[in-house]
Amino acid sequence: ARRGFPEAVYCAGKTAAQVGAIAAAVAERPDVTTLFSRADDDHAAAVLAALPDAAHDPAARLLAWPPQPPAPTGGLVVVLAAGTSDLPVAREAHLTARYLGRPSELVVDVGVAGLHRVLSKLELLRRARVAVVAAGMDGALPSVVAGLVSAPVIGLPTSVGYGAAFGGVAALLTMLNACAPGVSVVNIDNGYGAGHLAAQIAAPEPSR
Amino acid sequence: ARRGFPEAVYCAGKTAAQVGAIAAAVAERPDVTTLFSRADDDHAAAVLAALPDAAHDPAARLLAWPPQPPAPTGGLVVVLAAGTSDLPVAREAHLTARYLGRPSELVVDVGVAGLHRVLSKLELLRRARVAVVAAGMDGALPSVVAGLVSAPVIGLPTSVGYGAAFGGVAALLTMLNACAPGVSVVNIDNGYGAGHLAAQIAAPEPSR
Amino acid sequence: ARRGFPEAVYCAGKTAAQVGAIAAAVAERPDVTTLFSRADDDHAAAVLAALPDAAHDPAARLLAWPPQPPAPTGGLVVVLAAGTSDLPVAREAHLTARYLGRPSELVVDVGVAGLHRVLSKLELLRRARVAVVAAGMDGALPSVVAGLVSAPVIGLPTSVGYGAAFGGVAALLTMLNACAPGVSVVNIDNGYGAGHLAAQIAAPEPSR
Amino acid sequence: ARRGFPEAVYCAGKTAAQVGAIAAAVAERPDVTTLFSRADDDHAAAVLAALPDAAHDPAARLLAWPPQPPAPTGGLVVVLAAGTSDLPVAREAHLTARYLGRPSELVVDVGVAGLHRVLSKLELLRRARVAVVAAGMDGALPSVVAGLVSAPVIGLPTSVGYGAAFGGVAALLTMLNACAPGVSVVNIDNGYGAGHLAAQIAAPEPSR
Amino acid sequence: ARRGFPEAVYCAGKTAAQVGAIAAAVAERPDVTTLFSRADDDHAAAVLAALPDAAHDPAARLLAWPPQPPAPTGGLVVVLAAGTSDLPVAREAHLTARYLGRPSELVVDVGVAGLHRVLSKLELLRRARVAVVAAGMDGALPSVVAGLVSAPVIGLPTSVGYGAAFGGVAALLTMLNACAPGVSVVNIDNGYGAGHLAAQIAAPEPSR
Amino acid sequence: ARRGFPEAVYCAGKTAAQVGAIAAAVAERPDVTTLFSRADDDHAAAVLAALPDAAHDPAARLLAWPPQPPAPTGGLVVVLAAGTSDLPVAREAHLTARYLGRPSELVVDVGVAGLHRVLSKLELLRRARVAVVAAGMDGALPSVVAGLVSAPVIGLPTSVGYGAAFGGVAALLTMLNACAPGVSVVNIDNGYGAGHLAAQIAAPEPSR
Amino acid sequence: ARRGFPEAVYCAGKTAAQVGAIAAAVAERPDVTTLFSRADDDHAAAVLAALPDAAHDPAARLLAWPPQPPAPTGGLVVVLAAGTSDLPVAREAHLTARYLGRPSELVVDVGVAGLHRVLSKLELLRRARVAVVAAGMDGALPSVVAGLVSAPVIGLPTSVGYGAAFGGVAALLTMLNACAPGVSVVNIDNGYGAGHLAAQIAAPEPSR
Amino acid sequence: ARRGFPEAVYCAGKTAAQVGAIAAAVAERPDVTTLFSRADDDHAAAVLAALPDAAHDPAARLLAWPPQPPAPTGGLVVVLAAGTSDLPVAREAHLTARYLGRPSELVVDVGVAGLHRVLSKLELLRRARVAVVAAGMDGALPSVVAGLVSAPVIGLPTSVGYGAAFGGVAALLTMLNACAPGVSVVNIDNGYGAGHLAAQIAAPEPSR
Numbered sequence A, B, C, D, E, F, G, H: 001a002r003r004g005f006p007e008a009v010y011c012a013g014k015t016a017a018q019v020g021a022i023a024a025a026v027a028e029r030p031d032v033t034t035l036f037s038r039a040d041d042d043h044a045a046a047v048l049a050a051l052p053d054a055a056h057d058p059a060a061r062l063l064a065w066p067p068q069p070p071a072p073t074g075g076l077v078v079v080l081a082a083g084t085s086d087l088p089v090a091r092e093a094h095l096t097a098r099y100l101g102r103p104s105e106l107v108v109d110v111g112v113a114g115l116h117r118v119l120s121k122l123e124l125l126r127r128a129r130v131a132v133v134a135a136g137m138d139g140a141l142p143s144v145v146a147g148l149v150s151a152p153v154i155g156l157p158t159s160v161g162y163g164a165a166f167g168g169v170a171a172l173l174t175m176l177n178a179c180a181p182g183v184s185v186v187n188i189d190n191g192y193g194a195g196h197l198a199a200q201i202a203a204p205e206p207s208r
């Protein structure tokens, strides 16, 4: 674990056999939390063969071992998903923040086309130490949220959409140009990165 | 005037002398409204030399002759500008709609970073037959407006912004991907086109 | 149904099971028209299992329930497809307009390479309250149509083409730069959005 | 003169002094036609100092010496400009074809927004051995022309337009995707290249 | 057949059943040559079911009926392929020119990395009325060929390459910027278009 | 002041007269800090005419009134500039953080081409609650810094560079793809946004 | 073998049968080393059928025959791979350099997120006549390496990454903008090209 | 001087006063060669005020002090410029190589449109230890040169061209896709980088 955080194994570029070998090595170090991100079904089977009690969230393509996240410390991480299609990426952010030790809440289907939905979550949003806002298509939700709260907002563009959504580029550009201050952006579909960063921002003072 | 609409002279690609010659010819036809769009100071001087009583809006870079817009008929055109920097383009749309014969209202500084401002205009917005929504930077306002009203929304991206705003491209993409139905888009900074289209949409039944 | 329009379920980002669950819930609300857009074969089977009498247009990837569109009111929506490859997207627009309650006509194979074909439809085009013009490749048809009629034109770029068509981007740019006023544009292949917008523009006065 | 064609000096990347020195050398070779393209006022003055009787078309930014084009041979080159803003580039193509020895006709303001204008030129177009079609903004004119004639069409995109015209890229893409066969394309604003190619296509048989 | 040329059916956007129906109709018109382009195995089977003696070139994905090309008239079309991977597209151009009635020669593997190979074809190239030059990757061959011959050159960029070849965009841009005059360009992989245009350029005088 | 933060006036889109009028109104509210960002010489003169004792940093194009930043509270903001050309943008971030009430240190000329320079600042970096890292050209510094510290890193791409730097796009992409977790990104040259966000991240607990 | 180097057969654009035929011809020329690059399983099987003792590195998708690389001469080629996902491309470069006759060392997992790893390889790096540095995502490693050594650095961008990595474009741009002098770049994933170039740079004096 | 090479001061991002101050400091260190690159007239005047005997090449925008380049050692660097417009960038490469201590030859106007010109330089090219090939527009020259020689080729794309040259991007892509092995590429107009790298490649053995 680099600098006090869990280790993450990025499965996408590895064979199931390679990931299985890493999982076998991980079994020797129960003191450290290890995350397996971007794990497809084969990767997951290989991890579970070596670490049968690993936690597995197939939608988020994430496994964790030991399976139990640490007791939460630090500020609250609120993760918002504009639509249900943004949920897998939002779950990856939410679970990453949890396994890095933060309390985290996940809220879905609060796109800007129905403002009352996001406005109904204001009380929760105002308790956040940091908000992660996942959105595809027009990517407009982080602009709206940053105008409502004084906590920092992490824009998490998703590849949801078609045509001129350009696989998340439209949402990415929207978020980089957010007209409210307090928004920064991670790579498209990078739920792991957004959750990790949120956990760093919301870290309790002594832990740094 | 093509198909019952005023004639428009696009000045940007013409010398002041060429525009002056057109203005002189226009003086022979007071029965038709003529607009001079994208007129810089030199173009405007040349028009005013030939048509001294022409109406001139320097911010919108628009001149019109005869100067008086027709009595308004048809539905209401509401033009919104997200920020003050979007005002020149929004004014071009607003005045074009007026000179094409529609009633039109212009509202400024209703960006999504301060939702209460756009929400305070709901009553006006719901009276609109069509809304033109000008925004640069993140271009998020049309998505929000389309979620609030059932009238068609014309997204008018502006070149306001810097860096990854790419001269209006970010706003254009946002609007093309608006997550609420009912939004269509015109070219960046094309206030004339947005106002013209709005006038067509809001046209009184017999006039078509 | 938001703001008096049918509800639409965008199937592309959902599993067949999720769509089936929504369809089961929809069965409780026969008073509202529900559209299922971007439905592949599995999605369609799931909808039809829950709503056996739903209308299904496989080419348009659209299902509707109750199956019968409302009696048409408001102005005429004319949908043009430049070529037969543009037909699925054009049908999606046409059917959406119909299920939102408008009279609609669909005309195919009127590309600009054979001008006589579009000119032969002038009488129909001039009866339109709004025209939806679907085209891929060079996307030139909306420019030509807007020069022929005074109704608003919705440019609907399609991803038909190859190479420098860039999946519809070339057609999109063409339409954004249409040299005739009165054209606005929706996202590439967004037949649902074009049909929805057309229905809003052609809405009968009291319905807004 | 390479391969029997006039020599061309591309001034844009050269100082006036460099161009003047070339012009002085050219004065020794009255047997060959030399063109100076993309010549600004300073370039032109330098050429005229060395070759006082050179022909100079400031709009086309072209000079030629000896000033008299050769007697026309070969097929007819017809050059069309969609709008008046496309005229400088179209003139450059027209004059280049003339100085390479072809008969050439130039027609202006025949954009697709007013189809009757291009249709009124059908007789001329059908006499062409090759057509050069200059257009900016939507760049739709070559598609229409290629559908009307059986001669080859050279699409000449111009940088006329703003916003999503991207300095001629939109027109370039339109032309590359022309839905009628028989269209090829040269670089944006490359009137010289279009005229040169047209002269090669329309060359009389023995001249090759 | 439009304007005296064969009719072409673009199969890529059609089902095998649709193509088969067209082929059945074509059987009624043996007086006209019909081409089926971009035909995959299923399309080809459908055509051959209706027109068993159709000519079929699987590499070029082209079928023709009646199978015999017309006796060649007009000037020589020379088609060059830079590498063997460019051959399918080059064959499509070559066969199209043949079925439009021109004499045509096809030369392969003459890329600029081995200049002696293209230089060894100079005699043939100088007999060409027009050259079609297919190349992917750096797309440099048309520049070299245009410097060697006075005939017009049609650049035919192919999608051969990887990484920053961007599916043929690099080759397309190279050709648009060819430093020798006399080059124009068609869409990426558009062998049909290049062959059609070449046949128009090389057409015998009376046939136009 | 929105949500407890200073008000900022973005001068770039305004005339000097407009900015002067705002400055005059600001003079009535000495209880709130107001920042004037992206102020050129004329803007600055207009502000100083109304608020003669305003603080002015010409390099950062920033003015502040009242001139004295608040006593620092919360965690340390460390701002790094890869090279001296990145200094104006880095100063804008540094001063913004100071006027929002944070302690802030600015370090220059620590680019990755001389790793010893950034390594010599490790002690300071490890005291940071958040780091802002400004870099143009290859934009590689945030990746390196994020690998060295556990604080969150705000990547601030600058438009420094030429050619394939694309006005900061290369640096922006590098930062979005940082291979160390804990990096998020703001718009190109957006020093104000980076400093504002840093102040939010480093805010003392009760102040939120 | 052109100019004294092995011949390379680029398999990606060929059928297994075509590659097999080439391999059969190669069997006649054991005096020359032949490489088969970008060989998938089918290509490899075809080569091995004709050349059963060919060396095959499936990860690098490379085969060589005769299987034994020449005795190394010239300077040392050091190949670095930032992460394990960059290994296939790095191996292609490493093996190519070996088969062209250079001594070569391959080092993996030295990304800039863990500087100590690359710093621990300084002694090896300083012995290099040339370094090939393969990296995806942020592509930052060549900048760091070029700052540490005086040998030339070949940046080898890989398509590793997602979202705004754009298939290697982000890494490519980073490397083109490397802030340390001494870096040049090859195409994305072009391990063959990088290894070939490295062998040319490190060639022993007499061999050129 | 980092790692035994001259120090370079990149003037483009600095004021004349800043550059003058650096030049004054440089005067204390006559033992090291210092280059001032991208120096405009004001920068040059400031350098010459402090270092009156500095060598100044205005076309290359380069100054050097002490003015005398070192006695040449190592292999020959041959710099080719495709056209005269590429000369400033080519000179910058040539002079940089000279001031880093290599023998260097500069050859101009050898573009691929006139192959005989580059072929006439074969003897010189074959003596090169490394070739720098500067070209704009189609950027095809490095492909041709790499096919003729076995030395490594550094592609130096220039911003010469217009329209779809995209400020050197077309040439950059061409060179990245060079179909002959042995080509790598530096940033657009980066003559300094190309010359520096060439000097490293051609360095005499002991100097590394």
Ligand SMILES: Nc1ncnc2c1ncn2[C@@H]1O[C@H](COP(=O)(O)O)[C@@H](O)[C@H]1O
Binding pocket: A007, A008, A009, A010, A011, A037, A038, A190, A192, A193, F179, F180, F181, G083, G084, G085
């Ligand atoms: N989903 C992800 N996206 C981006 N980076 C990741 C992801 N998961 C893990 N990583 C990073 O990749 C590193 C592991 O890479 P590897 O050693 O190839 O498994 C970790 O240290 C993380 O910083």
Ligand SMILES: Nc1ncnc2c1ncn2[C@@H]1O[C@H](COP(=O)(O)O)[C@@H](O)[C@H]1O
Binding pocket: B007, B008, B009, B010, B011, B037, B038, B190, B192, B193, C179, C180, C181, D083, D084, D085
């Ligand atoms: N600001 C504008 N943007 C786009 N099109 C315009 C604008 N102003 C006028 N036009 C169109 O340009 C045509 C006039 O072009 P022109 O004949 O060149 O003056 C009018 O018919 C309008 O359709």
Ligand SMILES: Nc1ncnc2c1ncn2[C@@H]1O[C@H](COP(=O)(O)O)[C@@H](O)[C@H]1O
Binding pocket: A083, A084, A085, B179, B180, B181, C007, C008, C009, C010, C011, C037, C038, C190, C192, C193
């Ligand atoms: N084909 C479509 N393209 C774009 N938006 C759509 C489409 N179909 C439905 N929608 C929108 O998506 C919303 C439904 O999204 P969801 O709740 O994810 O099914 C609807 O309210 C529509 O506004």
Ligand SMILES: Nc1ncnc2c1ncn2[C@@H]1O[C@H](COP(=O)(O)O)[C@@H](O)[C@H]1O
Binding pocket: E083, E084, E085, G007, G008, G009, G010, G011, G037, G038, G190, G192, G193, H179, H180, H181
């Ligand atoms: N992986 C590769 N990437 C790029 N070029 C290659 C590769 N492998 C071989 N080549 C080049 O392609 C040429 C062979 O192409 P071909 O004749 O089509 O097999 C060789 O001369 C090499 O220069």
Ligand SMILES: [Mg+2]
Binding pocket: A145, A146, A147, A148, A149, A150, A151, A180, A181, A182
């Ligand atoms: Mg906020």
Ligand SMILES: [Mg+2]
Binding pocket: B145, B146, B147, B148, B149, B150, B151, B180, B181, B182
């Ligand atoms: Mg709405």
Ligand SMILES: [Mg+2]
Binding pocket: C145, C146, C147, C148, C149, C150, C151, C180, C181, C182
């Ligand atoms: Mg119209």
Ligand SMILES: [Mg+2]
Binding pocket: D145, D146, D147, D148, D149, D150, D151, D180, D181, D182, E003
């Ligand atoms: Mg035609």
Ligand SMILES: [Mg+2]
Binding pocket: E145, E146, E147, E148, E149, E150, E151, E180, E181, E182
């Ligand atoms: Mg030629």
Ligand SMILES: [Mg+2]
Binding pocket: F145, F146, F147, F148, F149, F150, F151, F180, F181, F182
């Ligand atoms: Mg870190």
Ligand SMILES: [Mg+2]
Binding pocket: G145, G146, G147, G148, G149, G150, G151, G180, G181, G182
């Ligand atoms: Mg170095």
Ligand SMILES: [Mg+2]
Binding pocket: H145, H146, H147, H148, H149, H150, H151, H180, H181, H182
């Ligand atoms: Mg070579």
